[in-house]
Amino acid sequence: MTSLTIVRCGPLTTLQDAGRFGMLRHGISASGPMDRRAYDQAGVLLARTGETAIEYTQGLEIETDGTLEIAWTEARTLLAGERLVIPPAAANYGYLRFSHELDVPALLGSRSTNVTVGLGGYKGRALKAGDRLTLGPPGTALSGGASPHKDGPIRVLWGMHADLFDGAVRRRFAEAPFQVTTSLDRMGVKLADLLGVFAGLHHLSLVSDAIVPGDIQILGDHSPIVLMRDHQPTGGYPRIATVVSADLDRFAQLRPGAEVRFQPVTLEHAR
């Protein structure tokens, strides 16, 4: 079968399919694409698509020993010996998808990589130059196009501990600017609290409870962190709000230094 070799890739480049669902009770979060919309958009560019994509950061270079039908933000046929160079873009994550499934073992129903745990994907780890991936069986036809990203504030729903925060803190949270820091990965994105909204927060001793992707939790040092696809399944820090599913993809693509504001919405508006 055709195989491809990673010539160059950014850190935290991983294999991801739709996700490893149904394993929360065993302490395993679903993983899956940080930007599901971009993953889907790449998929529909091909006549048929395998589920497993390369989620790349800061561009990607691959070469192949056979014909490859591939798509990222465009579709292309790569011939044996040709090299694909995707330059770094103004986003954190991109997706390279293939006409065929990638031949890595499915683990607990998924080929997604959970880097935190060292589970799934390519040997449970991020990809690096020299890694070789072989194509498996042909994929299936995907339909539909994803709706474009909206601009503006990131919409949130109040979280399970919102009532533990003062009304004044909640109001300031909804008005204040925050900034994406360089401390970001598939587990979470740490934010700079520019106006010190959470500076005076008392330590809360909470029972550890379920986490969902997009939860905004306030750490012991008062810094907010948005929990992403490789989140811990449970946690004991207070969570003020949750980013709505439709906006989590857009949030995941915010570069370090980007300013972000949160807008509380109702459940009806979130869905």
Added chain:
Amino acid sequence: MHGTPTPTLMPLGDSALLVRFSDTLSDEANRAAIALSRVLDADPPDGIAEIAPGLVSVLLRTVPGADLARLRGEVMLRMGEVDGAVAPANHTIEVSFDGEDLGEVSHMLNVTPDEFIASHNEIPVRVLATGFAPGFVYCGFHDRHMVVPRREHVRPIVVAGTVLFAAGQTAIAATPIRTGWHVIGRTRFQNFDAASDPPTILQPGDVVQFAAVQ
């Protein structure tokens, strides 16, 4: 079930519902969460994609477009079917009580390490929940006098099989983790195997008897 606490149902984001029996950890709330998850497992209501019991709650991940109002009603109806009469599985887990914090924990409880080990293993405990990391289980509750707070500082990585103690509970790391709990020993028992499906052995509600390796 007689005396089952009334849960609070709250959305977690737009794709999950949390059925929470208490906002503090109690035996009663934990038993109620486990019992409800079993009832829902046996016959999942429409609209539920995943059921995950926790320490005091049950997480219900919903399918896109699920009718949350209807689901809330369905969950409350199912509360009436909870009877708690399930015979739990029993496990004996052997532990080498040689952890680096054993002395400190014993000291905090004003007992010798041998006395601590005897108290720790005296009565069986329940698996309260799996969470935090793959196959990581919380077991409890130990007797009231066996309560120590967590450590002030988080330890760097401890290995799978590390036996941890804090807050009246014993936990077992099934993967390498960072922890703020006290390390009291190690076990050869491995609760997590990614190559098996299901990947964990211990289920919430199971009974665990800890024993010192001879």
